[in-house]
Every structure is written in C-alpha cells, then in structure tokens.
Amino acid sequence: xxxxxxxxxxxxxxxxxxxxxxxxxxxxxxxxxxxxxxxxxxxxxxxxxxxxxxxxxxxxxxxxxxxxxxxxxxxxxxxxxxxxxxxxxxxxxxxxxxxxxxxxxxxxxxxxxxxxxxxxxxxxxxxxxxxxxxxxxxxxxxxxxxxxxxxxxxxxxxxxxxxxxxxxxxxxxxxxxxxxxxxxxxxxxxxxxxxxxxxxxxxxxxxxxxxxxxxxxxxxxxxxxxxxxxxxxxxxxxxxxxxxxxxxxxxxxxxxxxxxxxxxxxxxxxxxxxxxxxxxxxxxxxxxxxxxxxxxxxxxxxxxxxxxxxxxxxxxxxxxxxxxxxxxx
Amino acid sequence: xxxxxxxxxxxxxxxxxxxxxxxxxxxxxxxxxxxxxxxxxxxxxxxxxxxxxxxxxxxxxxxxxxxxxxxxxxxxxxxxxxxxxxxxxxxxxxxxxxxxxxxxxxxxxxxxxxxxxxxxxxxxxxxxxxxxxxxxxxxxxxxxxxxxxxxxxxxxxxxxxxxxxxxxxxxxxxxxxxxxxxxxxxxxxxxxxxxxxxxxxxxxxxxxxxxxxxxxxxxxxxxxxxxxxxxxxxxxxxxxxxxxxxxxxxxxxxxxxxxxxxxxxxxxxxxxxxxxxxxxxxxxxxxxxxxxxxxxxxxxxxxxxxxxxxxxxxxxxxxxxxxxxxxxxxxxxxxxxxxxxxxxxxxxxxxxxxxxxxxxxxxxxxxxxxxxxxxxxxxxxxxxxxxxxxxxxxxxxxxxxxxxxxxxxxxxxxxxxxxxxxxxxxxxxxxxxxxxxxxxxxxxxxxxxxxxxxxxxxxxxxxxxxxxxxxxxxxxxxxxxxxxxxxxxxxxxxxxxxxxxxxxxxxxxxxxxxxxxxxxxxxxxxxxxxxxxxxxxxxxxxxxxxxxxxxxxxxxxxxxxxxxxx
Numbered sequence: 001x002x003x004x005x006x007x008x009x010x011x012x013x014x015x016x017x018x019x020x021x022x023x024x025x026x027x028x029x030x031x032x033x034x035x036x037x038x039x040x041x042x043x044x045x046x047x048x049x050x051x052x053x054x055x056x057x058x059x060x061x062x063x064x065x066x067x068x069x070x071x072x073x074x075x076x077x078x079x080x081x082x083x084x085x086x087x088x089x090x091x092x093x094x095x096x097x098x099x100x101x102x103x104x105x106x107x108x109x110x111x112x113x114x115x116x117x118x119x120x121x122x123x124x125x126x127x128x129x130x131x132x133x134x135x136x137x138x139x140x141x142x143x144x145x146x147x148x149x150x151x152x153x154x155x156x157x158x159x160x161x162x163x164x165x166x167x168x169x170x171x172x173x174x175x176x177x178x179x180x181x182x183x184x185x186x187x188x189x190x191x192x193x194x195x196x197x198x199x200x201x202x203x204x205x206x207x208x209x210x211x212x213x214x215x216x217x218x219x220x221x222x223x224x225x226x227x228x229x230x231x232x233x234x235x236x237x238x239x240x241x242x243x244x245x246x247x248x249x250x251x252x253x254x255x256x257x258x259x260x261x262x263x264x265x266x267x268x269x270x271x272x273x274x275x276x277x278x279x280x281x282x283x284x285x286x287x288x289x290x291x292x293x294x295x296x297x298x299x300x301x302x303x304x305x306x307x308x309x310x311x312x313x314x315x316x317x318x319x320x321x322x323x324x325x326x327x328x329x
Numbered sequence: 330x331x332x333x334x335x336x337x338x339x340x341x342x343x344x345x346x347x348x349x350x351x352x353x354x355x356x357x358x359x360x361x362x363x364x365x366x367x368x369x370x371x372x373x374x375x376x377x378x379x380x381x382x383x384x385x386x387x388x389x390x391x392x393x394x395x396x397x398x399x400x401x402x403x404x405x406x407x408x409x410x411x412x413x414x415x416x417x418x419x420x421x422x423x424x425x426x427x428x429x430x431x432x433x434x435x436x437x438x439x440x441x442x443x444x445x446x447x448x449x450x451x452x453x454x455x456x457x458x459x460x461x462x463x464x465x466x467x468x469x470x471x472x473x474x475x476x477x478x479x480x481x482x483x484x485x486x487x488x489x490x491x492x493x494x495x496x497x498x499x500x501x502x503x504x505x506x507x508x509x510x511x512x513x514x515x516x517x518x519x520x521x522x523x524x525x526x527x528x529x530x531x532x533x534x535x536x537x538x539x540x541x542x543x544x545x546x547x548x549x550x551x552x553x554x555x556x557x558x559x560x561x562x563x564x565x566x567x568x569x570x571x572x573x574x575x576x577x578x579x580x581x582x583x584x585x586x587x588x589x590x591x592x593x594x595x596x597x598x599x600x601x602x603x604x605x606x607x608x609x610x611x612x613x614x615x616x617x618x619x620x621x622x623x624x625x626x627x628x629x630x631x632x633x634x635x636x637x638x639x640x641x642x643x644x645x646x647x648x649x650x651x652x653x654x655x656x657x658x659x660x661x662x663x664x665x666x667x668x669x670x671x672x673x674x675x676x677x678x679x680x681x682x683x684x685x686x687x688x689x690x691x692x693x694x695x696x697x698x699x700x701x702x703x704x705x706x707x708x709x710x711x712x713x714x715x716x717x718x719x720x721x722x723x724x725x726x727x728x729x730x731x732x733x734x735x736x737x738x739x740x741x742x743x744x745x746x747x748x749x750x751x752x753x754x755x756x757x758x759x760x761x762x763x764x765x766x767x768x769x770x771x772x773x774x775x776x777x778x779x780x781x782x783x784x785x786x787x788x789x790x791x792x793x794x795x796x797x798x799x800x801x802x803x804x805x806x807x808x809x810x811x812x813x814x815x816x817x818x819x820x821x822x823x824x825x826x827x828x829x830x831x832x833x834x835x836x837x838x839x840x841x842x843x844x845x846x847x848x849x850x851x852x853x854x855x856x857x858x859x860x861x862x863x864x865x866x867x868x869x870x871x872x873x874x875x876x877x878x879x880x881x882x883x884x885x886x887x888x889x890x891x892x893x894x895x
Contacts (some may be wrong), residue, residue: 089493100732100867102701104793104831144697144827144875154732156868233731243709244870250711261453277719316868318733 015106042246047232052122053197058088059095059119059160061223061317067276068153071322074143078321080108080136082155086129089197093118095159098244105323108138109302117157121199126171143325151323156316160237161196163309167205168204171262172300175209183300199230200314201255202307209281210289215235217293222267224307225285232315240312251275256311260288263303359383369643381444422877470514526821598746598778599626599633599664599690601672601886606686614681618890620653626664627744633664635692641684651679662757672720681894692781694882697825698749698772700740701873703728713833725756729761743825746778749878758872762860767799770853770877774845782845789818790836790853791826791875795862801838802852808839810892822877845880 031107064081072078086092095117098110111134119130170185187207192200206223228234236255239248254276260267267288277283338390363377411828473678535630604622612618618641626633639653654675664670705728713724720727729736740751750773758768770790776782790798790810798810813835815828841852853876857863864870 059549096868099866100869102864102869102873104701104871104873127505141832142827142829144825145699145741147741152734153869154734154868156732187469244868245866246706246709247862250708250715252708253716286727314734 012153024265029295035115039307051297052089052127053164053198054193054195055089055122055139055198056303058090058121058199058230058232058313059086059092059157059159059315060231061097061157063155063314063317063319067300068138068221068319068321070320071324072140072324073098073149074140074323076140078138078140080138080153082134083131084117084119084134084157085131086121087119087158087197088121088129088161088199089123089164090121090162091119091123092121092159092161093272094240095119095271096241096244097134098156098158098246100152100233104150105141105143105149106153106321107136107141108136108153110134110136126286128183142325143323146325148324150320152320154316154318156207156244158240158312159312160234160240161200163196163200163202163308163311165192165196165305166304166306167192167202167208168220168302169205169305170300170302171207171294172209173218173290173294173296173298174300177213179299181299185300187300187304194227194229198309199228199232199313200234200309201227201229202309203227203229203306205305208265211261213294214293214297218296219289219291219293220262221289222260222262223285223286224258224260225268225282226258226309228254228276228278228283230313232313235312235314237310237312240314243312243314256309258286258307258309260286260305260307262305265290265292301302305319339840345424353876356383366805369847413655420547431451440672444693458652483693495735529537532850535577541548552845556745561620580732595773596779596781598694598882599624599635599692599780599884601688601690601884602669604688604886604888606888606890608712611888611893613895615678615895618679618686618892619674620686620688620888622672622678622886624662624664624670624672624690625670626666632666633692633694635664635690637674639676639687640689641676641686642677642887644683644685650674651684656689678883679890681892683891684889686885686890688884689885691881691883694747695825695877696745696747696749696774697738697743697875697877697878698751698877699742700751700753700770701737702753702755703734703756703869704758704760704872705858705869707759709868710759723756728757728869737871745805746776746780746882747782747878747880748775748777749773749876750775751874751876760857760860761865762864765857765860768855768857769875770855771876772851772853774849774851774878776845776847776879778882780797780882781847782849782880783883784842784881785840785845785849786879786881787837787878788851788853789826789877790838791815791828791833791877792836792855793863793872793874794834795831795857795859796872796874797834797856797858798838798853799856800837800854802854803841804847804851810836810838812836822879825877863882 020218023140038263046195062083062085064083066190067078068080069078083109084095084097097110097115097117099110101108114134117132120126122129138153156213169190170187172183172187174183175187186210189204189206192202194203196202204223204225206225208221208223209218210221212219233242234254236250236252239252239258242248256276257272258269258274259272260269268291269286269288272284274286275286338653341711344382359379360383363383366379422833464819503607512667560634601622601624604620606612607619607621608616624635624637637658639656640650642648642650654674654677657671657673657675659889662672664668672688672690674686710724711727713727717724717727728734740749742748742750752771753768754771772788774782774785788801790801792798798812801810804810813827815823815833815835818826818828826833826835838851838853843849855874
C-alpha cells in the first residue's frame with residue numbers, strides 16, 4: 001500500500017513539474033498539423049497548380065522489380081517488365097524502342113506494334129505524365145561451357161522532345177546609367193537551375209543591352225546557355241529512329257535547334273542549330289538579340305523571354321543476365 | 330656530281346670504302362644470327378635485332394645501299410606486322426635512327442658534314458613522324474588534317490632526298506621512294522578493305538575524309554585490286570616466316586594489349602605418373618625388362634582414348650630405338666576423368682648398353698575457343714568518333730559509357746591440354762551495310778600442358794548468321810574451306826559448339842600439316858555477307874565466334890636403365 005502511495009506521489013509530482021512543457025508541446029504539434037494540412041491550399045482554399053515544367057528527365061525506361069532475373073537457365077524462358085515513364089512536359093507521339101543483346105544467348109523480341117510508343121508528358125490534366133508497362137518475353141539459348149555466361153540487355157528509347165523555358169529577364173534601356181531615375185529592375189544573369197521538365201535545359205541567361213544604330217534605341221542581347229541535364233544522349237531530332245536502329249549519320253549527336261522570343265517578338269540568334277560541345281554548359285550557348293531594339297525612353301522593365309529547344313533524346317538502360325548451363329550427364 | 334662533294338665512302342675521315350675483312354665477318358655473323366633465329370623459331374625481336382645489326386654493318390660497307398637496306402629493313406617489319414608500328418615497326422624505326430646516328434658520327438665530322446646532316450635530319454623526321462602528325466592533326470582544321478599523312482610523310486623525306494648531292498645516295502633514295510610508295514598504297518588498301526572507313530578515321534585521317542573518300546572509293550578499289558593480288562602473294566611468302574618465327578611474339582603482343590587470355594584452371598589432359606622399371610635401373614642382358622606406369626586423366630568433359638607406345642632409346646645419337654615386345658593394354662585405352670590406369674611395357678631381350686626407356690601416350694582431343702565482340706553500324710561508329718574527337722577520349726569508351734556496358738573481355742576456352750584463344754584485334758566490329766569490309770579472326774592454339782601437339786588436324790569455325798568464312802590462312806591449300814551444317818558435326822563438336830543452324834554458319838578448314846611446337850596462329854578471314862543479320866534492329870549487337878580445334882596430343886615420360894653383359 002505504501003509502495004502504491006509512493007508511486008502515485010512521484011507520478012503526480014512528475015506531471016506537475018512537466019505540465020507546462022506538455023501543454024506547450026501539444027500546442028506546437030497541433031499548429032504544425034494544421035499548417036501542413038493547410039499548406040496544400042491557397043488562401044482561398046483552392047488546390048495548388050501542378051508543377052509541369054519541373055524535372056530533368058524526358059522518357060525514362062526502367063526494368064521493374066526483379067526483371068529481368070539476375071540469372072536464367074539455358075534454354076529457359078523469362079519475362080521482363082519494362083516501365084516507360086514520360087517524366088517531362090512534352091507529349092511524345094512516336095518514341096521508338098529497341099533492344100540490343102547477344103543473340104547467341106538471348107532472344108528477346110518486342111511484341112508486335114509496341115516498338116512505337118505514344119506517351120503524353122506532364123500537363124495540368126495529367127500532372128505525372130504517361131506511364132506504360134511493357135511485358136517482354138525472353139528466351140535463353142544454349143551454353144556450351146560449364147560456367148554461366150553474362151549477357152547484357154540494353155533497352156533504348158529514342159524520341160523527339162522539346163524544352164520550353166520562360167524566365168523573366170530585366171531589359172535595361174539605359175545601360176550607361178545616364179537617366180536620373182530609379183530603375184524598376186537590374187539587368188543581371190538569370191540562373192534557371194536546369195529543371196524545366198525536360199532533359200535538355202536552359203541553364204542560364206545573361207542579359208545585356210547593346211547600342212543600336214538609332215541612338216534612341218538599344219538592342220537587348222541574351223546569351224542563352226544550354227545543357228544536357230538528363231541521363232541520356234542528345235541526338236538530332238531528324239535521326240531519332242535511325243539512332244535507335246544503330247544507323248545514325250555521323251553528326252547525329254548533340255544537335256539542338258533553338259527559337260526564342262521576347263514577349264511576342266522573335267529574337268534573332270547567331271545560330272538556329274546548336275551543337276552541344278560537352279557536358280559543360282559553359283561552352284554551349286547561343287547569342288540572341290532583338291534586332292529592332294527597344295526605345296530608350298521606355299524605362300527598364302521585366303519581361304518573359306520564351307525559349308523553345310527542339311531535339312531528339314535517347315535513353316538506354318542496361319541489365320546483365322547470367323545464362324546458367326544445365327547439369328549434363 | 331659537284332667537284333667539292335666527295336662520297337662518304339671515299340672520305341678520308343670515314344671508313345665506308347675500306348675493304349677490310351672485319352666488316353664482312355660482321356655481315357656473316359649477323360646473317361648467322363638471323364639464320365639461327367629462323368631455324369630455332371626464336372621470337373620476332375631476335376630477327377629484328379639481328380637484322381638491325383646486319384643493316385648497320387652494311388651501312389659501313391657501303392653508305393648508300395646500307396641506307397637502302399635500313400629502309401627496306403624497317404618496312405619489311407612493317408609488312409610482317411601488318412603495318413602495326415606499335416609492334417615491330419617502332420623498334421625498327423628506333424634502330425633505323427640509331428644506325429643513322431652512327432653514320433653521323435662516322436661520316437659526319439670533318440668536311441663531310443652535309444650528307445651526314447641530311448641523314449640525321451631524315452632520321453629525326455622519321456622518328457618523330459607520329460608525334461609531328463599528332464600535333465598537326467590537333468592544330469590544323471579537320472579538312473586540312475586529311476593531308477597530314479601525305480605532307481608529313483612524303484614531303485620532308487623527298488625534299489631531303491632531292492637535296493642529297495651524291496649520285497649513289499640519290500639512286501638509293503629513288504629506289505626507296507618507289508618501295509615506300511608501293512608500301513603506302515598496299516597499307517592504305519589493306520586498312521580500307523579490312524577495317525572500314527571508320528577505322529581509317531580512327532587512324533587519324535579524320536571523319537571528314539569519309540565524305541571525300543566515298544566518291545572515289547569505288548574507282549580506287551578497282552585500281553587497287555591488282556595491288557591487292559600482289560599483296561596476297563607477298564604475304565603468302567611472309568606468312569611462312571611469320572608463322573614460324575612470329576607466333577610467340579604475336580601472342581605476347583596480344584596479351585600486352587588485351588590482357589592474358591583466360592586459361593583453364595585445373596590440371597587438364599592426360600599424364601603419365603610413377604614411371605619405373607620393375608627390375609630396377611640395372612639388369613643383365615637377356616633378362617626381360619618391364620616398364621610400368623600409371624596414366625591419369627585430369628578433370629575433363631571428354632573421356633580420352635589413348636594409344637601407347639614404348640621405346641628403348643640407346644644412348645648415342647644415331648642408334649635406332651627399340652620397340653617394346655608387348656604393351657598392356659594392347660588396344661587403345663579409354664581413360665576417364667580422375668581415373669588411374671596401369672600401363673606396362675615388356676622388353677624381352679635388350680642388348681647391353683644404356684637406355685632411355687620412354688612411354689608415350691597419344692590421344693585425340695577437341696578444344697573450343699569462344700570470343701564475343703560488340704558490333705555497331707559504321708555510321709554510329711563514325712558519329713562516336715566525331716563526338717569523341719570533340720569531347721576527348723576514344724569512341725569505344727564513349728560507346729560503353731553511353732550504353733552502360735562493360736568490355737566483353739578476352740576469349741574463353743574449354744578445359745583441355747591446349748588453349749584456343751580468339752581475337753579480332755579490334756575494339757569492336759564496325760559494319761558498313763553498304764560496303765562490308767572483311768574481318769580477321771585471329772586463332773591462337775597454344776599448348777598448356779607438358780606434352781606436345783603432335784597434329785593439329787582441322788578447325789571447325791562457327792560464326793553467327795550474317796558472316797561467311799572467306800579464307801583460312803594456314804589451311805591445307807588442296808582442301809577448300811567446307812561449309813557444313815550443325816547437324817553434320819560429330820556429337821562432341823555439337824556439344825562444344827552448341828550449334829544451331831538458325832543462328833550459325835559452320836565451316837571446316839583442314840589445316841596444313843606442320844609441326845605445331847607450343848603455339849600456332851591461324852587467321853580466319855570473315856566476310857560480313859548480311860549486315861542486317863549482324864546489326865539487327867538495335868543500337869548494337871554482340872557477335873559470338875567459336876572455333877573448335879581437333880588435334881592429337883602426345884605426352885611422353887622416360888626413365889633410364891643400364892643393361893650389362895652377363
């Protein structure tokens with residue numbers, strides 16, 4: 001009985017000593033729950049707008065689960081589940097799928113009509129992008145030695161893709177600072193970070209204003225940096241099919257065509273087709289300008305510059321599979 | 330000849346014209362070194378060094394023709410090594426430079442400096458050609474670098490020749506120039522015919538050459554057919570030498586480049602153990618002698634049917650061996666893996682004397698080598714080359730990286746006393762669907778065990794559909810390379826080859842009878858007759874080649890016995 005009294009007293013003492021801390025914790029936790037629950041809504045209570053032009057991938061191929069199996073018996077069948085997911089913001093109507101392997105040991109065929117694929121990109125109605133699952137049947141050939149043979153299987157998907165970036169830039173009509181007025185914005189490099197819902201991205205834009213023949217105007221000039229931020233290969237959009245079939249032209253790699261406009265006016269660029277030189281985006285840029293210029297009397301202003309990149313893209317995923325010989329007498 | 334110019338061999342400062350016997354002794358010594366090397370099958374380096382000594386001595390005997398000898402020497406090894414200067418030619422060029430430098434020392438002092446200077450310049454230019462070409466290829470625009478070979482190789486040497494004031498040197502130079510022109514044409518033809526345009530670009534002639542080259546290729550090929558015939562004849566004579574003296578060297582180089590070929594792990598083949606004479610090492614004449622041994626087979630897929638022979642070889646070179654009067658077992662014996670089988674030989678009446686008594690087991694065996702290589706279309710390969718040139722690195726690494734692939738590694742060989750190694754000598758197979766070029770599959774049959782390959786009978790070559798075997802160097806010239814079906818192979822070869830007519834073309838080549846020694850190299854000329862079958866509809870394919878060697882293997886063990894008069 002005494003022991004019970006002692007326990008009761010010590011418990012009560014503990015509650016009294018910690019009651020304020022407990023209440024404070026309770027309030028904080030409740031507030032956090034409420035904040036997190038409400039964060040999905042705007043102040044008007046409407047659902048958030050899905051982020052479409054986000055991410056650095058286009059169509060991504062992945063083998064699902066444990067397919068293909070790490071090993072398969074010779075002269076045995078196996079299944080492969082291939083998931084193709086358009087994680088970018090461009091609809092693709094004619095992606096081409098091809099499979100490369102060693103026909104001596106593996107026979108894998110793509111079901112009739114499934115080598116050409118249509119996968120919609122992310123949109124307001126389809127915020128995750130289309131995803132499809134292909135079931136492929138494989139057959140292992142005969143192994144003439146006693147040890148397993150490791151055979152690679154490469155699945156490649158080639159598709160035309162586009163990047164649309166529309167950052168806001170500052171156009172300074174008084175680069176010399178002659179006007180005695182405060183500027184609404186300052187012309188400076190805009191870093192985009194490379195996440196535009198596509199595997200090729202505009203990574204940075206440097207803005208400057210050049211003198212025009214007409215002293216009353218300036219020419220806005222944009223140095224647009226582009227990079228391959230995805231995990232695949234940039235290829236010429238015209239050679240999407242031939243690349244996946246192993247028969248591209250010798251200049252098939254790293255070709256990107258570019259169009260840009262400032263508000264509704266198309267910019268004149270020093271090249272329409274950019275050949276990406278390396279993974280280092282610092283080397284890959286296009287200079288564009290608005291040839292007609294902008295009147296100096298207009299104060300510095302911010303405006304969206306829309307850049308559209310067209311290209312082909314190829315993504316490959318490789319798995320090794322061991323073909324194991326059967327015991328022979 | 331201008332009055333102030335005196336040929337080096339007439340120089341009072343040089344020893345070129347002096348007819349002294351020591352020079353000829355050196356020539357004979359060098360010839361002897363070469364002869365010994367050829368006779369005993371020494372490595373190619375031996376012949377190269379001996380040849381270097383020979384031409385160096387010739388240089389002192391007669392400067393002009395000595396110089397020509399140096400040039401011919403260097404390019405002969407270009408021919409023997411199929412113009413791969415990383416193999417023989419590099420050493421040749423170094424020796425070439427050394428000899429020329431020697432000439433500078435001997436002839437170049439005093440008032441005979443001009444020709445010596447020219448020799449030195451020529452040597453330096455020759456030696457530095459690859460470096461000069463490499464630098465210029467980087468500096469020049471791509472289109473101009475097409476001409477780098479021509480400009481760098483021809484122009485300086487020819488200008489130097491023209492500058493030579495001595496008549497005999499100019500004659501020698503003209504001969505050399507003609508020789509070089511033929512070599513260059515054959516080299517270019519060989520590369521274009523066997524390796525494809527993509528590899529020409531890889532050799533440094535740039536991808537832009539392809540555009541220039543395509544229109545003239547057909548005309549060029551017709552013109553060059555005659556040279557190719559000449560080349561074939563030249564190589565036929567060279568191959569005899571190459572297969573005798575160059576095999577070890579070639580294998581060393583292959584191993585240096587591709588890493589050592591995978592070898593069977595366990596003891597393989599048949600061995601004779603515990604050989605002894607039951608009556609001891611000394612017997613009296615007229616007494617019977619029994620030689621006893623056990624025969625053991627290693628872990629093998631195949632059982633071995635062995636035949637045995639016993640001989641008593643009297644000491645002394647000229648004496649005829651005496652055969653055993655009785656061998657048990659009399660017939661061929663089947664030895665299974667890990668079994669021990671006793672073998673006895675009875676000599677009933679050996680005359681007095683000292684003998685080496687040996688037991689030999691001979692058996693037929695089959696070993697398979699298998700080699701896989703990535704195959705890509707020529708256009709993809711060219712695209713990779715162009716990209717690799719711009720980004721740095723090489724096209725093969727770029728291909729592997731972009732596809733997430735690993736190198737396929739060296740060939741594999743089934744267990745047996747002999748290794749069958751295969752290699753195409755190329756990073757990967759580039760297939761031009763419009764103009765498929767031949768591929769050379771190098772087959773190395775190497776002895777791994779204590780015995781010897783007594784007879785290498787024929788090769789069964791199993792290639793993927795899409796390839797044909799055009800020719801086999803080293804086959805019996807009377808026997809054509811026979812195409813056959815998988816079902817017509819013996820059961821043993823069917824098992825080893827895992828052959829399937831839907832997937833393979835099969836050829837059998839009867840080989841020329843010759844002593845194999847420890848190694849034999851055979852070149853199989855493959856023709857990609859159906860590029861679509863090879864490339865399929867993917868970015869790449871993997872092509873697997875198999876070669877099954879049928880051979881007879883001989884193991885011999887001996888002991889000594891002394892037979893005394895009663």
